[in-house]
Amino acid sequence: MSDVLEQLGGNRVVPVLTAADADQAERACRALLAGGLSVVEITFRTAAAAEGIRRAATIDGLLVGAGTVLSTEQLAQAVDAGARFAVAPGTNDAVVDAARGAGIPFVPGIATPSEIEHVRALGCRVAKVFPASLVGGPAFVKSVAAVYPDVRFVPTGGVNPDNLGSYLELPAVLACGGTWMCEPALLREGRYDEVERRARAAVELAGAVPA
Numbered sequence: 001m002s003d004v005l006e007q008l009g010g011n012r013v014v015p016v017l018t019a020a021d022a023d024q025a026e027r028a029c030r031a032l033l034a035g036g037l038s039v040v041e042i043t044f045r046t047a048a049a050a051e052g053i054r055r056a057a058t059i060d061g062l063l064v065g066a067g068t069v070l071s072t073e074q075l076a077q078a079v080d081a082g083a084r085f086a087v088a089p090g091t092n093d094a095v096v097d098a099a100r101g102a103g104i105p106f107v108p109g110i111a112t113p114s115e116i117e118h119v120r121a122l123g124c125r126v127a128k129v130f131p132a133s134l135v136g137g138p139a140f141v142k143s144v145a146a147v148y149p150d151v152r153f154v155p156t157g158g159v160n161p162d163n164l165g166s167y168l169e170l171p172a173v174l175a176c177g178g179t180w181m182c183e184p185a186l187l188r189e190g191r192y193d194e195v196e197r198r199a200r201a202a203v204e205l206a207g208a209v210p211a
Helices: 002-011 022-034 049-056 072-081 093-102 113-121 137-147 164-168 184-188 192-207
Strands: 013-017 039-043 063-067 085-087 126-129 152-155 176-178
Touching: 002 013, 002 039, 002 063, 002 085, 013 022, 013 063, 013 192, 022 039, 022 049, 022 184, 022 192, 039 049, 049 063, 049 072, 063 072, 072 085, 072 093, 113 126, 113 137, 137 152, 137 164, 152 176, 164 176, 164 192, 184 192
Parallel strands: 013 039, 013 176, 039 063, 063 085, 126 152
Antiparallel strands: none
16 A cells, blocks of 8 residues: 555645546546646545546556545445545544555545544544645644654645645645646536646646655
């Protein structure tokens, strides 16, 4: 499982994709990969999630994860579809256990020090900070990292090209999740060239910040 997390850290930016249908998901994923991003998180915010993951998982060179995984049933669907990791906005102990049983990394969500304590007690050492911009942004991550040096963070929620560097310059940040590269409006309008352009720009921004 550590190799998957290493891939996340290697990309530094994780596009968070919510697609209306599987065709949208596949086309967006191909655009992201063409733009230089080889990882994607497809969220369970629509009924198309499982099929979108299944289609994306067939794309050579792309690491596909499931996002907004709120139940063991969704986790099972994600694993069956080929997801290599799973992410949630909060922490559900049953889902953490199910992911461990399935042998895939699970990144639970936190927003307070007490929640960090909880995920550490569950054995998790990578946590999603959500909604990052509303709980304090880079300053929050820097503060909690000082007292939980064994935890890496994936800030998501309000991350954009303007503040990406402020997060990535923190050693405790494994990667950042962001929706700006594949906004639903771009998918509805079929603007996959813009998805690719934004992915390429994100890669350049991340590369400008020392790892």
